[in-house]
Amino acid sequence: MEEVETIKKSIRESVEQEADLSKKEKAAIISSLEKIVVEGVLPFKAMGFSDNMMKFIYGQAYRLYDGGHYAKAGDVFYLLNELNPADPRYLSGTAACHMKLEEWEKAIVDFMVLEKLEPDSPYHPYYLGGLYRKIGKFNASYISYALAKKLCGENPELSVLKERALLNMQALEREGVLAA
Numbered sequence: 001m002e003e004v005e006t007i008k009k010s011i012r013e014s015v016e017q018e019a020d021l022s023k024k025e026k027a028a029i030i031s032s033l034e035k036i037v038v039e040g041v042l043p044f045k046a047m048g049f050s051d052n053m054m055k056f057i058y059g060q061a062y063r064l065y066d067g068g069h070y071a072k073a074g075d076v077f078y079l080l081n082e083l084n085p086a087d088p089r090y091l092s093g094t095a096a097c098h099m100k101l102e103e104w105e106k107a108i109v110d111f112m113v114l115e116k117l118e119p120d121s122p123y124h125p126y127y128l129g130g131l132y133r134k135i136g137k138f139n140a141s142y143i144s145y146a147l148a149k150k151l152c153g154e155n156p157e158l159s160v161l162k163e164r165a166l167l168n169m170q171a172l173e174r175e176g177v178l179a180a
Helices: 002-016 023-039 051-066 071-084 086-098 106-118 124-133 138-152 156-174
Strands: none
Touching: 002 023, 023 156, 051 071, 051 086, 051 124, 086 106, 086 124, 106 124, 124 156, 138 156
């Protein structure tokens, strides 16, 4: 309890020192930070965003992406992810934008995080397989495809993805790029 009060005091003192903020702004910042830091409330909720607002913003990001504005869409997906890191759709959007912009390493980091958020999804390791292949990390590519294939299991809805993962694994074997 003492630690919580110390944190709250630190937040209040830090915000109160800001001369450029109005009293209303300071109160809003203190309230939001206490909710996020002390209570563990997701930032979008602490800042007063509704689920409908997040849905609308997501729709705008999706339209930007569909329109080929990948950098701008990526910025919006990134913002959404910062506001609600518990929703993997937002990081998936960021990852897709990084892929379209050929920012392979950034996309790899995104998909690695997504693997932790959704460990049963075969899609994240599948995309990682392709990304690792693009940067010449063929063993990592093979392992990622193998994991995607395994996660597909016998689910008929994932049969196409499973087949693609297998075909990519076989191609890597045929190309002789795998380290012994």
